[in-house]
Amino acid sequence: MTHPISGTTTKGTTHPVLNPATGEVVASVEVLDGAAVDAAVLAAQKAFEAWRDTSIEQRVEVLDRIADIVHGNAGKLSELLTLEQGKPIAESRMEVDTTEATFRRYADLGREKGAALFAENLGEHVRTFTPLGVVAGIIPWNAPLIVAAMKAGPAILTGNTIILKPAPTTPLATLELSRLLADAVPEGLVQCLVDDGSIGPLLASHPGVRKVAFTGSTVNGRNVTAAGASTLKRLTLELGGNDPAIVLGDADPGTAAAGIFARAFLNAGQVCGAVKRVYVHDDVYDRFVEAIADLVRDVVVGDGFDPAVTVGPLQNRIQHEKATALLAEAARDGTILAQSGVPDVDGGYFVPVTVVGDLDDAHPLVAGEQFAPILPLLRFSDEADAVARANSTEYGLTASVWTSDVAHGESVVQRIDAALLCVNKHNRVDPALGIAMSKQSGTGWLFGPEGVREYLQPHLLFR
Structure with a gap:
């Protein structure tokens, strides 16, 4: 060409x-x-x-x-x-x-x-x-x-x-x-x-x-x-972004899981503003895990030209190698909570859609931007602690809070240092409204x- x-x-x-x-x-x-x-x-x-x-x-x-x-x-x-x-x-x-x-x-x-x-x-x-x-x-x-x-x-x-x-x-x-x-x-x-x-x-x-x-x-x-x-x-x-979602203790676990799932795994997680890490309150953690695991089980990973496929491959070899290494480290250091299958083929850059628990905040999957369909869940019991952890990276692109109390959610999310803040949604953009970039x-x-x-x-x- x-x-x-x-x-x-x-x-x-x-x-x-x-x-x-x-x-x-x-x-x-x-x-x-x-x-x-x-x-x-x-x-x-x-x-x-x-x-x-x-x-x-x-x-x-x-x-x-x-x-x-x-x-x-x-x-x-x-x-x-x-x-x-x-x-x-x-x-x-x-x-x-x-x-x-x-x-x-x-x-x-x-x-x-x-x-x-x-x-x-x-x-x-x-x-x-x-x-x-x-x-x-x-x-x-x-x-x-x-x-x-x-x-x-x-x-x-x-x-x-x-x-x-x-x-x-x-x-x-x-x-x-x-x-x-x-x-x-x-x-x-x-x-x-x-x-x-x-x-x-x-x-x-x-x-x-x-x-x-x-x-x-x-x-x-x-x-x-x-x-x-x-x-x-x-x-x-x-x-880049290492975009946090915080699920508060009063959130509906199923609703939050569906919204976060959609914004974490679109384009196989290869979205700058995708959900990259999720802080889930102890009161709803188990039910949130069940809800998102049900969604992961329905994922079909494969060639994007197949109409049955819902998640495609990673785009290139370098990204695939990085994601594969991150997944191996996460499986070694944490707990695989849910995982899809992948096609049994040679040559494709496929990675299973995976939800991981029991990692600490310093783990590479949590501290960096994975740009892959691998999502860490992290427990919390104190809102101030969750906000501090959400703010702990060099990035500040997007962030969201999930709750049944929208007014309280707005007060929480505004304590996160990110350009685009959402309550009960994530990474929603209106081209009519300007967004100022934040941090690195x-x-x-x-x-x-x-x-x-x-x-x-x-x-x-x-x-």
């Missing part, structure tokens, strides 16, 4: 893309080098000269057109996602639908806010906001299309141009989207570069790139920050008018 860069095709060395359910090579993509990065940045700068002067109505029209293209090609994009990422086809379709909805939401935001996005009247003075220029959107392998929309949507709305760089292991759906857009949007407005892991630092340090919007691990976020330091890049970083889970804002302003340069005009 080749790359559309400013309407041309650029070739380099090839890189295999694997199906994580089988380990088979399903495509070869051409990996680009520094010269290709320079060409893409130059094309984006040229496109910016005209795009920056477009009206909000023109930008909204382009966002609507992109959403229509995603909708019209939902089947093909969903199949590519399952092929390269592994998630069940129903989850892939959900991702495509959310991608469409994200572009539409940014179009709606442009219609609703209009010129107010770009100017604030301060009495006798005014604050204006202008586009930055070329944006680099660096995309992870767990949800490539949704994250592409989260970066391209605000960039386009604010008059910037964007270069998307998907992860080396999941380039296909993003490349296909960029091809579909080639004849539908101005040349150079949206480009896509694929690499073997070498282009990200080049984009982050490139003097022609004004902003980097990155989603990925905290370790790689630090690397992006370091690469961009020489040119003081504007950064938006959405990074990121910097800047996502979504809402605040997230859009991340793509603009403020100016204070005295008059």
